[in-house]
Amino acid sequence: LAAQAHSYYVKRSSRETKISESDLGRFSDPAVLVLASLADGPKHGHAMIADIAQMSGTRLGPGTLYGAIARLEEQRLIEPLPPEDRRYPYRLTPDGERVLRAKLNILRQFTVAGLQKLHTS
């Protein structure tokens, strides 16, 4: 399942582009945090930083956050909504939701397997 979940085909500009988790690049972990933060609805940058800090204890720097946002938007995993004042809220796209779900499943499997190893040691 993990191998199957590792890569996805995301429709992009009328052509199929293979997007794997490794394509999230240097911003891999921040990207997942951003996706997870948007899972319960659209948010702008300021709200994402606060939400991610509350959810994971990680306080993303502004540069890291927007690096992740830029790559996620480029890969069509999130999209901007009309601006509110000077702030642009973002929301998950259906592809973004699928990638997040698969990534979280892998993390869950990893967590379960790691805990089992601890119990048996």
Add this chain to the structure above:
Amino acid sequence: MNPGLARALIAMYPPEWRARYGEEFKALLEDHPATLGKITNIISCALFERASRLGDIIMNGTQRSLFIIPALLRRVLILTIAVNLCLIVIRVSTYRPLLAMHGSIRFIVEPLVGLLGCGLFALAATSARCVKLPGVLRPATAWGLIGGAILVVHMALEIFGSHIGENGSITLAAMLITFLLWGVAGFVAARATASSFLGLLGGCWSAVVSVLMAVSFGFALMFFEVPSPGYVATWEVFKQSGWSDVHAFSIANSLDSGFTHLLCGLVLGSIIGAIAGGIARILPGPPVPAQAS
């Protein structure tokens, strides 16, 4: 965060990134207090964005890159030349006694002219809208960088390696290998494009890249590593020069060496490139695969 500081930090990002995210990023930064950690985070991410864009341009093999690569290489070369011009101006202006030495103006003007010559060559070589040009400049730059690294290592051996680099055999080997690399650049260019002229261009471009690397290294050393006055005073050329200021002489010596490198790069690079291009055109081509019946 202060709006001025936010603007300055956002200015470090590439223009395309700023056009897309600049306004909302500025709004976010203004909502947060400026801390050293946040500033470091923004600077490192901005540099990463710029490096990514540069990497995209270099690695992108699309038709568009045919014209982006010459433009990019031109910018890098012109920037290197500008830095060297600044190094000369700063070095001379921070050691005024040099100007009082007899004939010192010639030592200052010559490398300036050499750098301007390289700049004119870079502009001329990259301004042609020839579809074969990126295929010439990219490999020639690579060969030139290797040649430049050899020249820099040789200079470092001369200066830091207890004068090992002054050994005649090592100097000769470094020179011949560098010339050979310029020839390879010319040969490859002529072979790939079936043009002797582009072979000459490839050889000369490669040579200019090499000598600019070496000259940048040498001019930077004028600020950090100067030969001891006692050592310079033993030089035969110093004794014959009639100069009384040993420090001024060592600066003039660096400038003169820089000019010699630049001149050799332009002249020898062209000659070697032309010869290699000619050889590439004379030698029989690779076997043509048999046509399927």
